[in-house]
Each structure stands twice: as structure tokens, then as C-alpha cells.
Amino acid sequence: MPATPYALSVRDVHKAYRSRRVLRGVSLHLEPGTLAGVVGENGSGKSTLLRVLCGQIAADAGEVKRRGSLGYCPQEAVLNDALTVDQHLRWFRTAYRLDGTGRAEELLEELHFAEYRHTRVEELSGGTRQKLNLTLALLHDPHVLLLDEPYQGFDWETYLRFWEVAARLRDRGRCVLVVSHMAWDADRLDVLHRLRDGVATPWNAEGQPVDAPRGAVR
Numbered sequence: 001m002p003a004t005p006y007a008l009s010v011r012d013v014h015k016a017y018r019s020r021r022v023l024r025g026v027s028l029h030l031e032p033g034t035l036a037g038v039v040g041e042n043g044s045g046k047s048t049l050l051r052v053l054c055g056q057i058a059a060d061a062g063e064v065k066r067r068g069s070l071g072y073c074p075q076e077a078v079l080n081d082a083l084t085v086d087q088h089l090r091w092f093r094t095a096y097r098l099d100g101t102g103r104a105e106e107l108l109e110e111l112h113f114a115e116y117r118h119t120r121v122e123e124l125s126g127g128t129r130q131k132l133n134l135t136l137a138l139l140h141d142p143h144v145l146l147l148d149e150p151y152q153g154f155d156w157e158t159y160l161r162f163w164e165v166a167a168r169l170r171d172r173g174r175c176v177l178v179v180s181h182m183a184w185d186a187d188r189l190d191v192l193h194r195l196r197d198g199v200a201t202p203w204n205a206e207g208q209p210v211d212a213p214r215g216a217v218r
């Protein structure tokens with residue numbers, strides 16, 4: 001049987017919290033070298049979808065297939081307040097069994113927070129915590145990256161730099177899925193899905209369903 005061409009393949013995924021049916025048959029298929037987005041209103045189930053995709057919670061039904069290593073940047077940074085930025089980087093490097101500090105150094109420079117490397121997390125601003133959160137997801141250069149509102153708290157320069165980093169990853173064949181509740185990033189993405197009523201619909205760069213006539217307003 002030929003190998004699936006997809007880096008991430010999601011088929012008819014369902015997830016409910018008790019009687020609240022959040023995902024009601026989500027399907028999406030992303031090839032390597034894709035920068036994709038999922039948008040949706042607050043509470044539409046974006047984080048739930050990502051948590052299912054990364055395996056943090058189980059789907060009630062449906063299938064998720066992934067090729068290669070995974071990086072996940074959760075919406076809430078999971079950091080240890082008592083440790084410094086450098087200590088986090090060392091900790092994750094050991095967990096990922098990485099040699100050298102190359103990738104971490106690159107990301108510290110690219111996201112402009114090298115000056116905080118010896119600062120404990122409890123003393124960092126929200127935006128700098130988020131830079132560390134993102135860096136930890138990217139550290140092992142995973143094949144599939146799931147990023148849940150990865151730029152919240154970023155200043156404008158860092159926000160733009162984030163998209164440069166994401167585009168470079170895509171150009172190197174990585175599959176990057178970014179969750180946002182804003183559609184204005186649409187033209188930076190190769191593929192955009194809107195999550196509504198528990199299903200994901202592909203949207204075009206104008207923020208309309210792909211089967212809608214151009215210029216149509218919904």
C-alpha cells in the first residue's frame with residue numbers, strides 16, 4: 001500500500017465534554033510543506049481539536065494520523081516559574097536528546113529574547129513567556145507543528161518575525177497548523193479552515209468558504 005502523502009490526516013473526529021458536543025466530524029488533510037490555519041469564534045473548539053491532534057485528549061470517534069515528530073505549543077504556557085529560560089532549554093534539549101545548542105540559540109535570537117536567558121520564568125513578561133513556550137515547541141525541529149494562538153502577547157515586530165519563522169519551516173517541508181480566532185492572517189496561509197458548529201470548512205484568503213463565489217458576503 002502506498003504511504004499516505006499527508007503529514008497530518010484527520011478523519012471525522014468527534015469530541016464531547018459530557019453532553020456538550022464540541023467536535024462533530026472534523027476532517028482535514030495537510031501535506032508536508034503546508035502552513036495552515038484554523039480560525040473560529042471563542043469556544044468553537046479550536047483548542048480541543050489541537051489537544052486531540054497532539055494526543056493530549058482522546059477523540060470519541062474518528063481517526064488522526066501523523067507522519068514524523070510532533071511539536072505542540074499549547075495556548076497556556078506550561079513552564080516552571082522557578083527555572084530560568086536557559087534551564088528550560090537545557091531540560092527540553094535533554095528530553096528530546098538533542099546535541100548542541102544551535103536551534104535554541106537561533107530561536108533566542110530570532111524571537112529577540114536572548115537577554116532573558118538567565119531570568120527566571122516568574123520574572124518574565126507574558127509575551128516573553130510565550131516566546132519561550134513557542135521556542136520549546138520548535139526546539140527539536142518537528143515534522144508537524146501544532147500552534148495554539150502562538151503569538152498572543154507578542155509585539156508587532158515579534159508577530160511579524162513569528163510568521164517569517166513559520167514560513168521558513170513550511171519552506172523546509174514542515175507542516176505547520178496555527179490556531180487563531182482572527183482571520184486577518186489568511187493571506188499568510190496556504191490553507192485556512194474555519195471551525196463552526198463542530199465541523200471544519202476550508203476558507204479562501206478572502207475569508208469565505210472555498211465553494212462561495214469570489215466577492216460573496218456571508
Ligand SMILES: Nc1ncnc2c1ncn2[C@@H]1O[C@H](COP(=O)(O)OP(=O)(O)OP(=O)(O)O)[C@@H](O)[C@H]1O
Binds near residue numbers: 022040048
Ligand atoms: N475540559 C473541559 N471540560 C468541559 N468543557 C470544556 C473543556 N475544555 C473545553 N470545554 C468547552 O468546550 C468548548 C470548546 O472549548 P475550546 O477551548 O476548545 O474552544 P476554543 O475555540 O479554543 O476557544 P477560545 O477561542 O476561547 O480559546 C467550550 O464551550 C468550552 O467551555
